[in-house]
Amino acid sequence: xxxxxxxxxxxxxxxxxxxxxxxxxxxxxxxxxxxxxxxxxxxxxxxxxxxxxxxxxxxxxxxxxxxxxxxxxxxxxxxxxxxxxxxxxxxxxxxxxxxxxxxxxxxxxxxxxxxxxxxxxxxxxxxxxxxxxxxxxxxxxxxxxxxxxxxxxxxxxxxxxxxxxxxxxxxxxxxxxxxxxxxxxxxxxxxxxxxxxxxxxxxxxxxxxxxxxxxxxxxxxxxxxxxxxxxxxxxxxxxxxxxxxxxxxxxxxxxxxxxxxxxxxxxxxxxxxxxxxxxxxxxxxxxxxxxxxxxxxxxxxxxxxxxxxxxxxxxxxxxxxxxxxxxxxxxxxxxxxxxxxxxxxxxxxxxxxxxxxxxxxxxxxxxxxxxxxxxxxxxxxx
Amino acid sequence: xxxxxxxxxxxxxxxxxxxxxxxxxxxxxxxxxxxxxxxxxxxxxxxxxxxxxxxxxxxxxxxxxxxxxxxxxxxxxxxxxxxxxxxxxxxxxxxxxxxxxxxxxxxxxxxxxxxxxxxxxxxxxxxxx
Numbered sequence: 001x002x003x004x005x006x007x008x009x010x011x012x013x014x015x016x017x018x019x020x021x022x023x024x025x026x027x028x029x030x031x032x033x034x035x036x037x038x039x040x041x042x043x044x045x046x047x048x049x050x051x052x053x054x055x056x057x058x059x060x061x062x063x064x065x066x067x068x069x070x071x072x073x074x075x076x077x078x079x080x081x082x083x084x085x086x087x088x089x090x091x092x093x094x095x096x097x098x099x100x101x102x103x104x105x106x107x108x109x110x111x112x113x114x115x116x117x118x119x120x121x122x123x124x125x126x127x128x129x130x131x132x133x134x135x136x137x138x139x140x141x142x143x144x145x146x147x148x149x150x151x152x153x154x155x156x157x158x159x160x161x162x163x164x165x166x167x168x169x170x171x172x173x174x175x176x177x178x179x180x181x182x183x184x185x186x187x188x189x190x191x192x193x194x195x196x197x198x199x200x201x202x203x204x205x206x207x208x209x210x211x212x213x214x215x216x217x218x219x220x221x222x223x224x225x226x227x228x229x230x231x232x233x234x235x236x237x238x239x240x241x242x243x244x245x246x247x248x249x250x251x252x253x254x255x256x257x258x259x260x261x262x263x264x265x266x267x268x269x270x271x272x273x274x275x276x277x278x279x280x281x282x283x284x285x286x287x288x289x290x291x292x293x294x295x296x297x298x299x300x301x302x303x304x305x306x307x308x309x310x311x312x313x314x315x316x317x318x319x320x321x322x323x324x325x326x327x328x329x330x331x332x333x334x335x336x337x338x339x340x341x342x343x344x345x346x347x348x349x350x351x352x353x354x355x356x357x358x359x360x361x362x363x364x365x366x367x368x369x370x371x372x373x374x375x376x377x378x379x380x381x382x
Numbered sequence: 383x384x385x386x387x388x389x390x391x392x393x394x395x396x397x398x399x400x401x402x403x404x405x406x407x408x409x410x411x412x413x414x415x416x417x418x419x420x421x422x423x424x425x426x427x428x429x430x431x432x433x434x435x436x437x438x439x440x441x442x443x444x445x446x447x448x449x450x451x452x453x454x455x456x457x458x459x460x461x462x463x464x465x466x467x468x469x470x471x472x473x474x475x476x477x478x479x480x481x482x483x484x485x486x487x488x489x490x491x492x493x494x495x496x497x498x499x500x501x502x503x504x505x506x507x508x509x510x511x
Contacts, residue, residue, distance in 0.1 A: 140444035
């Protein structure tokens with residue numbers, strides 16, 4: 001298996017753009033990634049694109065915007081982990097030696113999707129979806145258990161959102177650059193109690209892109225390539241095996257796989273970008289990722305260690321909560337943020353001396369399976 | 383007369399005032415709801431229909447304040463643990479707001495869930511027992 005590097009990253013604007021096509025948003029991200037590594041479109045040999053809603057030859061539609069055509073293109077859907085899946089697809093192609101240079105795209109137009117302005121349900125035939133299950137209702141039920149079992153309070157959940165909104169203020173590309181207090185978050189509109197509006201990620205249109213290559217090509221373009229140390233993707237197990245809905249079996253397993261593959265310890269990680277679609281979730285993911293001992297996620301949050309400037313900054317980009325969450329784009333976008341820190345180019349939100357970073361995504365609801373039907377982790381290093 | 387249709391076949395019947403129907407592995411005893419086509423736990427293929435307990439304990443819940451696919455707010459949904467080792471996701475019957483608490487006894491009811499194209503959609507809910 002060959003080593004793989006990320007040499008180009010790009011993001012479109014994030015926000016609500018009902019008049020822009022997915023191809024236009026995706027094209028903007030790909031153009032930024034090409035410009036970032038200064039390679040011509042003709043050098044791209046393979047493309048994977050992820051999109052959740054209305055997907056139909058998305059890769060081809062995006063690539064034609066920037067002069068990339070007539071090559072192998074694959075479209076994937078894997079809920080919120082779609083972007084991670086596209087990235088991993090390209091990584092596998094290059095690691096296996098099939099191609100030398102590839103492009104991963106994640107794109108979503110939430111405002112023009114069938115679920116625009118709604119609570120995200122499971123797939124349309126899903127039984128529990130008909131019975132009232134939505135993404136926020138699941139995480140609200142998780143939040144109630146966090147309060148019952150682990151002593152969490154709604155103010156703790158709000159604290160995650162305060163932190164990530166503060167981070168978003170330092171990111172020029174964030175959808176929301178506004179500070180909020182714990183009180184403002186608690187007093188925002190109730191969505192599924194105890195989850196309020198400002199504890200939920202917004203509906204976002206946007207795209208992200210990454211260009212991956214083998215080390216020979218990377219060295220020709222940059223003196224500081226960022227290497228992919230681990231690429232993992234795992235599906236969830238049966239729901240009945242998840243006795244405690246606060247503990248993610250798939251999230252825990254995929255973390256072990258990633259650390260083992262990368263040959264790094266959780267304490268070696270300098271920054272984390274993760275799925276914080278709902279504020280309470282981030283606290284549990286600290287534990288899955290072994291950033292702290294099991295059940296100690298609340299302590300880690302309250303200690304301030306996961307703020308920019310803390311021991312292990314989590315979601316320095318602003319996360320899905322402030323930067324925005326175009327579903328399939330986020331899996332690529334989290335990796336782009338980690339790359340930026342490893343290069344030392346993250347500006348005001350830069351993690352000092354970052355050498356190893358982790359990008360995680362979790363996604364999907366299916367009746368009968370644990371929530372988080374997919375989990376993916378990439379570990380990158382300079 | 384308005385037509386009534388059930389939300390999905392094979393999930394419940396109206397015996398004993400309405401009960402959920404799962405299935406049980408004849409080899410290892412694992413119970414499933416909704417029914418499994420074979421035992422996901424031991425891969426046994428001999429599974430038989432069983433009626434589930436009508437009462438369980440509330441594992442978690444939330445009250446929705448924005449519409450879901452079929453429900454207008456406020457509506458409650460939750461997870462109920464049945465003695466057979468099965469956790470069921472279901473709408474909860476909302477009588478007075480905020481009367482739910484984790485661990486409380488719940489009982490299954492079979493009734494109208496919503497109306498669609500002039501039809502009553504019948505399914506299961508849980509209410510405080």
